[in-house]
Amino acid sequence: MRDSVEDIEIPLLLEALYQRYHYDFRQYAGASIKRRLLQARAQLGFSSISAMQDSLLHNPDTVPRLLNYLTVQVSEMFRDPSYYRALREKVLPHLRTYPSLKVWIAGCSNGEELYSLAILFREEGLDQRTLFYATDINPSALQAAEAGVYPLDQIQKFTANHQKSGAKSSLSDYYTADYGRAVFDKSLRSRVVFSDHSLVTDAVFAEMHLISCRNVLIYFDRELQDRALGLFKDSLARKGFLGLGSKESLRFSAHAASFSEFVSEDRIYQRREP
Structure with a gap:
């Protein structure tokens, strides 16, 4: 044909x-x-x-x-709240033992996942020892993430997700309402590095303790998924953590043996000892 x-x-x-x-x-x-x-x-x-x-x-x-x-720019804050609850209750107790932390949000889109993690780490008292790297290939998405401004009509859903994640504060503590927009506090990005980075062509740029790359790999073919997962493997510190989207898995990856399932139902993996 x-x-x-x-x-x-x-x-x-x-x-x-x-x-x-x-x-x-x-x-x-x-x-x-x-x-x-x-x-x-x-x-x-x-x-x-x-x-x-x-x-x-x-x-x-x-x-x-x-x-x-x-590039797909559809997301929401605390999307899949059980993922953030698992980070809060099971991953952060391990990360708390480090004097300083590096977290990579790969494919950060308009920043909803970044602000979710920044708020989570602040609620758990880890924000001041954490450096966040928010990367995407789309310059306009990075600008939107750095601005931290979202339509006010999304806040009700963001707030519900936040509460389901085991919130220790109110989401309204972190934004001000202004002309139909929610403007998130600039202090949430005081320890954020925004950068253009491609999972297709670019290399490792730092050693991370947590990499969160959710709902990105589903848009790649199998060969490109393996390239990205190899990049994450090489970027993670010893026994560091990788979080994927709810429809993503390491099961058929060439790098599956380099990770163990840490919270399988929420697609959180831990880097095995080399």
Whole structure:
């Protein structure tokens, strides 16, 4: 069966995006990338994927617009509250034994996961000894994360998630309401390093005690998942922790033997002794 024209065009566009701007989506899951590119084509007003590629190559302003479709920016604070409860009750007692901590939020999107962890660590008295690294490949997502501003109509759900995570304070302690927005306290990001980092092309940059990368690997093909998991393995301190999304697993990874299941139902793993 012959490929459709779009199935021919899409690899060419992804190759152009990589060669011209060094954003590499070539090993992302094909069905997901196709769906997002078709949505981008329609909403950005291009007649074809090839027309979008032409604009991409000759008009750099197309790049950030396209990245907003290729990178997933849907999240919420304390998403899957049992994950944060497991961190609070089972992981942080181990991390508490270290004099200083490094936490990496890989694929931080608009920052909801970052602020969730910053609040959790503050509630547990660990924020002042922790350095957080929030990374993403999308510059506009990083700007949104650094701003820490979210629609006020999301706060009710954020608050409910926070309470289910075993909260020791009120979420309202950490933001001010302003013209339909919730503006989170800048002190929450006083120990945060925001940085562009690609799990596809970039290398290890620090030794971490906890890496949280949730709902990112599901968009990668198997080879790219293994690359990212190898990066996490090499980035973790001895007996450090890795948290994945609820639909993600190490089960079929080439690096599975390097980790033990720590809280299996919440996809939290611990780096085995080398």
